[in-house]
Amino acid sequence: MLKTFKIGGVHPEENKFSADQPAEVLDFSKQVIIPLSQSLGAPSKAIVEKGDLIKVGQLIAKGESFISSNIHSSVSGKVLKVDQVLDQSGYRRPAIFINVDGDEWIEGIDRSSEIKKEITLTKEEIVKKVHELGIVGLGGATFPSHVKLMVPEGKKAEVLIINGVECEPYLTADHRLMLENGEEVLIGTSILMKGLGVNRAIIGIENNKTDAIANLAKLALNFDGIEIETLKVQYPQGGEKQLIDTVINRQVPSGKLPIEVGAVVNNVGTAFAVYEAVQKNKPLIERTVTVTGKGVSKPGNYKVRIGTSINTLIEKVGGLPENTGKIVSGGPMMGKALNSIDVPVVKGTSGVLLFEEEEARRIEPTNCIRCGKCITVCPMGLEPVLIAQYAESEMWEEVEAERAMDCIECGSCQYTCPAARPLLDYIRLGKFKVGQIIRIRSKK
Amino acid sequence: MNDIIIYSVISLSLIGIIAAIILHLVAQKFKVIEDPRIDEVEEILPAANCGGCGFPGCRNFSEALVKSAHDKKTIEGLNCPVGGNDVMAIAAELLGLAAEEKEPLIAVIRCSGSHANAPKKVHYDGPATCAFAHNLSSGESGCPYGCLGCGDCVAACDFDAIYMDKTTGLPVVKDNCVACGACVIACPRDIIELRNRGKKDRKIFVSCINEEKGGVARKNCRVACIGCSKCFNVCSFDAITMNNNLAYIDYEKCKLCRKCVVECPTHAIHELNFPARKEKKVEVEKTVESKKVADNAAEIKK
Amino acid sequence: MNLLTVSGSPHVHGDNSTKKIMYGVAFAMIPTLLVSVYFFGLDAIRVTLLSVFACMLFEWIIQKYLIKGPVTITDGSAIISGILLAFNVPSNIPTWIIIIGAFVTIGIAKMSFGGLGKNPFNPALVGRVFLLISFPVQMTSWPKPSALFNSLADAVTGPTPLGHLKEELKVGRTVQDILENGTSWTVDGINYIYKIPDYMDQLMGNLGGSLGEISALALILGGIYMLMRKIISWHIPVSFIGSVIIFTGILWVVNPDIYVNPGFHLITGGLMLGAIFMATDMVSSPMSFKGQLIFGLGCGVLTVIIRIWGAYPEGVSFAILIMNAFVPLINRSIKPKRFGEVAR
Structure with a gap:
């Protein structure tokens, strides 16, 4: 086995x-856009400006806090601007735009x-x-x-x-x-x-x-x-x-x-x-x-x-x-x-x-039939159906008590749900709200 | 047979009497002496328990009122937006104080990103709650400040004073809004603002909260505020402030002169309940859709 | 190009669906249905079709005209309730009683709570118990099983093994005596003899009883199918049947004269039907495995208590309904083992 x-x-x-x-x-394209928040933690801070000439491998943004990372240029060329760009989060966040010119690497x-x-x-x-x-x-x-x-x-x-x-x-x-x-x-x-x-x-x-x-x-x-x-x-x-x-x-x-x-x-x-x-x-x-x-x-x-x-x-x-x-x-x-x-x-x-x-x-969700399959498949031993129901009814204390913060958002529950209920969506919402509550509590 | 009846009557009566004595003693022991005015004040409150006053329910509010009247000899800062000035006046009278007059407020939707003005760029597939949609992405229109149209505000309203317009995909506030503020809290994007009701319900406000640069905002929405400052320049009462590419009209300073409305190149400034302009015809683009909105609003009023 | 869809992960969905589960259960009931058609003839078909049709009709009427919501009669849940209700009544039951039963099943036990997934009690059982209490005569006169398509006029009613045993034990006979010698009685000068069928007949279903409870073998077949399709888990049937065996086994060892052996309890009456199809109903059973074990245990113990000391000869329906009421409590108090709870 x-x-x-x-x-x-x-x-x-x-x-x-x-x-x-x-x-x-893959051949690199004419322009690359390097977002400043590429790792967990605080976004990095751009250290280049519009018009700077940069080479491949050059440091262009510095991670300043402990949990953040440095970002290096992946191409050589000229910095077009540092501006907002629609990134994978679905929101517009700062990024460095670089017009590619040749492929010149830094020494070393x-x-x-x-x-x-x-x-x-x-x-x-x-x-x-x-x-x-x-x-x-x-x-x-x-x-x-x-x-x-x-x-x-x-x-x-x-x-x-x-x-x-x-x-x-x-x-x-x-x-x-x-x-x-x-x-x-x-x-x-x-x-x-x-x-x-x-x-x-x-x-x-x-x-x-x-x-x-x-x-x-x-x-x-x-x-x-x-x-x-x-x-x-x-x-x-x-x-x-x-x-x-x-x-x-x-x-x-x-x-x-x-x-x-x-x-x-x-x-x-x-x-x-x-x-x-x-x-x-x-x-x-x-x-x-x-x-x-x-x-x-x-x-x-x-x-x-x-x-x-x-x-x-x-x-x-x-x-x-x-x-x-x-x-x-x-x-x-x-x-x-x-x-x-x-x-x-x-x-x-x-x-x-x-x-x-x-x-x-997505498949149109129907009523939960309380089959408990989500509980069976949850790798963290949680009860997704309960957390989702509590989150749907905005009962945040219960969401926290059901240990929603342990959820790794793997999606097994929603994948397996016969009624195709948006379990993980509600759990995420619950986690977000509970996160806010915890932050407020720790400030007090 | 008779014995059974007699015994059961006697035993039940005895149990009843003993229970009554215990209850009486317990009631005496745990008696809470309350200011009778709390009940009186609660009686005149609207009993909606909406939380608009900042307290969980009407009972708590009346307790707070009585406490404040007792300790500080004033009820300043406490206001029931639902009951309004009338209720507060009666409450103050009960407590032997004078109530301050408060301008009645109303909720205002500061977004005009209807389906026509801010066309869908992606299709959102998920639970119909704005809170989740807001976490997921910038929304169907692409505007990260705009209304998501899932209706969390409608769900939050206890007074049936806000509804979702199907044609525009935007919420509409009805006249019976009591400004309890539930929708303001419910909106994850802070689009709804409580504003002065104004004379004859007339109001002027910037119907946009987009802080992006003009071009970017305009790309997602035809009627976005682009931060051009034209309204700011034309205002003679200093009511308009410009912050982060966004104009804001202070309702306390605004004199409802309507100059800014004409000036706005994107029609982001809205005027409500004003009579139609006659002499100077303004080129306000009236789409079919906006007419429908007006019709709908009229119907609801009826 | 089409508009891109934006949604939260996961972006794929397994091939599970409510419909598949419901039709899987319905499919698993086919062997039982065939056996009952074999022994009870066309009446079995009449009762089953009527019950299913009435259940679907009531659901449609309520969803369309009362709730005015979407109509979901095709999801299969009404079909299952219908078949289960039919399984729980004798084959000679009058048509109008079935329709009343279907109304209680769908209208009261299911839709009044909000439809599929919201009902605390198993709808078919509520319908069955309602009928049992309201029409005890019609609900407890069981036609004797006979060969296929026997003419209805010949049908003779007789007792169920459990009922017979209980009656005879009351007059002071021993279990052994009843099982071996049977009973004879005289009505209007005609002699009737009733002997409890032997185990083979009981297993195959050649005994008096409700439509679906007679053949333990067919029910087990359906259960195995559902286990293989992962529609049900083993926890409820095993703990239900297991606790019945253990409980009756203890009693049997203590005094075999008044307590019949566990094997008899196992294959007579509605135990198999209850343990495999009724207690495993997803909606009204606990969600976690641990909870399901407790649920099954409770069902088993209650069943035996009612069978041996209660007023009714059969206790499966009541036992399940009583345990249904405990499900919210079980769900609340029994939590699955969390990841990382026992560190190292």
């Missing part, structure tokens, strides 16, 4: 159309394809490098990586877990990365281990990526302390808390961070980015994005410079199909529906999904 997490979970249709498409480097970045295996930097230097070069978690939540590497006092990291689960249907970016850049991922893992001061790392991969498992298992023989763990296909196994439960059988207590049980989780994409930053001095200016959908003629994986318009990506896969009804950034379970096609790719963009008109519209 393959391992999986203990509570709940669903198994949506996988639809990994682009699994055998090698990641292709090793652009060769040669693999550098030897880790020369010390623990502190690694953390500093990860911080400076703007590495964030590439699994989707974009949590600044240097924060994860700094273990708070009194806690001890015992094991590093690398998330190669990619439990979201459709997405194949991490899969391709593990296949094509397996060695780099493993070196990145070793670097993270050194940065954390642990001597054990486990890479968890779901059983639907057998070729990636085989590739990494073969390569891992040359690395000390790295194990490859094959996991049962189950959503949301890629969730941090679920993955820890799966791999080392420990449950992170409510409201606590993984370090509480001695674990630190990083995505394979992050491990790769860490490798590039530490060994090659290359900031996070590029990521792999899956572009797919049932109506897409040539689904594929692309290495894209941050700030490229999603429109460019869609043109690459054969243009927007006629009957497109919804564009989603990220996976179908947790991704964000976009308001417009002209939205830039950011560090957290793992995929672009094009849904056809019929798939895009």
